[in-house]
Amino acid sequence: MSRAAATAALGKDLVGLEGLTADQIRVILDTAEPFKEISERRIKKVPVLRGKTIVNLFFEASTRTRISFEFAEKRLAADTVNIGAVGSSVSKGETLVDTARNLEAMRIDMVVMRHWSPGAARFLASRIPSNVINAGDGAHEHPTQGLLDILTLRDHFGRLEGLKVCIVGDVLHSRVARSNIFGLVTLGAEVAVCGPHTLLPAGIEELGVRVFGRVEEAIEWAEALNVLRLQLERMEGGFVPSLREYNRVFGVTRERLEWAPRELLVLHPGPMNRGVEIDSDVADGPHSVILRQVTNGVAVRMAVLYLLTGGAPDRAESAKSGGEGRS
């Protein structure tokens, strides 16, 4: 496949799962499969992105996502530069568009960006010719997180069509929730959200999801729960009166899971607040695939990097040994 054809399969950028077709999402998931193995090797490096320059531009603090991207980039042999908001020109008041233009002037190939403002990734993508991957833009989307969650679900259940997945918690402020909703609905899963109504955004049903007001109902219905982090600052916003009550009413606890009519799979995008949205014996227990999500995150990000830089979906396996997947 030519570069143009492969780019057309995904587009120049990955700013969100909304708007991608089921086939496009499946191509990413399928491409992630052969990349899983690289991280299991003794020498975890293949020359797929040799000579490519990638900037990780993180305007917000991030540990897991930033490191996961960096591992994915380095294991594909890309040259990477990390820029954080603190200690860079961003903290001196430079605008996003100026930062982008300056990076572009240094002839980079790709930007992975985390930004607090919804739409920031699309803004950047429309203004620079480099590929842009959204690593989280405010409460909008976090597409690679959505993809790694979906890959983890597919690994476990072997199917996504008709799978009942409930996203539990602070949907209002969550980019993870939106990416999961857009991706899963497109792939034919049944999706629900559950949380206090103060943390469920207006018109959420119109995105094609069912709404549960009580976590017990969600547990009775679902095959998998994706438990969102409750940002502790939401307390100050008055969205929930106390963490204690949140745990009592909405927490995913072992007792609640024992009432479930079937074995539930529990996901969490991290970082967890143990004892708030999720109890330790659930997070560390047999239902949990939280660490598998983290492992899958590296493979999914490798797949996205590979596809956006022109890699052919059907040549990922051979690309790992010498880079002939790209033409």
Added chain:
Amino acid sequence: MTRLLIRGGRVIDPAAGVDLQGDVLVDEGRIVAVAAGLAPESAEVLDARGLVVCPGFVDPHAHLCEPGGEHRETIATGAMAAAAGGYTAVVAMPDTDPVVDDPASVGFVVAAGRRARGARVFPAAAVSAGRRGEHLTEFGEVVDAGAVAVSDAGRSVKSSKLMRLALEYARSFGIPVLARPEDAGLASGGVMHEGVVSTRLGLRGKPAAAEEIGAARDLALAGMTGGRLHMQRVSTAAAATLIRRSLARGVGVSAEVTAHHLLLTHEVVADYGTEYKVDPPLRTTVDVEAVRAALADGTIGCIATDHTPCHYDEKEQAFDDAPFGAVGLETTFAVLHTHLVTTGILELGTLVERMSTGPARALGFPGGTLKPGQAADLALVDPEARWKIDPAEFLSKCRNTPFAGEEVTGRVVRTLVGGRTVWSAVADGA
């Protein structure tokens, strides 16, 4: 000054119930007669065949950004942009830097307006000192200096008590209080309408209820005090309904709506276009239908531009970080004529009324009509002219319009203030 005969146009004067093919005679800057077949002995003739001759438009709500925002607009550029849109009078909002809240700053705007070519510029002074919502400005002194109204421009007057006092105190000076209906706490942090689009985009929303609550408060206070309330930028069905009920009860309220709230919904924000970031936000189809109906039946008697120039690099940011606002002086007539008049939703006479007579009445201006004795503030419009909105051609310093690139029908071709052409689409008249 010689006499001027504007000959052979379709003369529309809603205030006098006039809609005829005929002539307008102007002498010494004032209108002398409106009739068919006028033949004065010596008069310069302006051929208006094929044109609509109507009262110049009156904008009850523009941000001219001076003092303090001269990189966005000045009173001089704003007055010319207004003239290019058929406006002959513009009320300048006081949310400048410093705020126009004392006789000296009002005097500055008046003086700059006199120096400017184009539309007449009338300052509104702030309701509260510094627009801080703490205590009233000196209404008597600012009116003496030339203020035609008071407004905290964009901010709802913070406390109900201060709003009550403002409505009461303004009665002594015969001026309206121009107020923005919004419960600021409920709307805080919102950058667009709260609904399914804000949910999809992950943007914080302003619920329609915030406007409904603000409108209910101000209408209750207007009813109680007998003060003159002018409600700015109505965007919701709920607020329109409340105004209609208050008018039926005899409350002294007038209201305005902008072209973008009459024509666009929150769906257009789907790609985070900052040209659609306006305040109040673009609402739903139901709201658009409701404000159109309220405009048609007179519940909302005024069309405002809410002309808010934003420097191009201010809008060249992520949606959250970009300022609210759109320019409107040079496009409002054309977009409304195109989408509401040529489509049969609104009569041309009603559009003219809501852009001239209605605002003049709400503000207590003498203009907005062609009655003999009035200043000859006129707009000449070619209703058939088709053109494309090109922000690069704006006389305003800024280009932040949600209507860029639109093909429109109907163009203001000449604007006269006091009988003098202040703007013309062709080079000759000016």
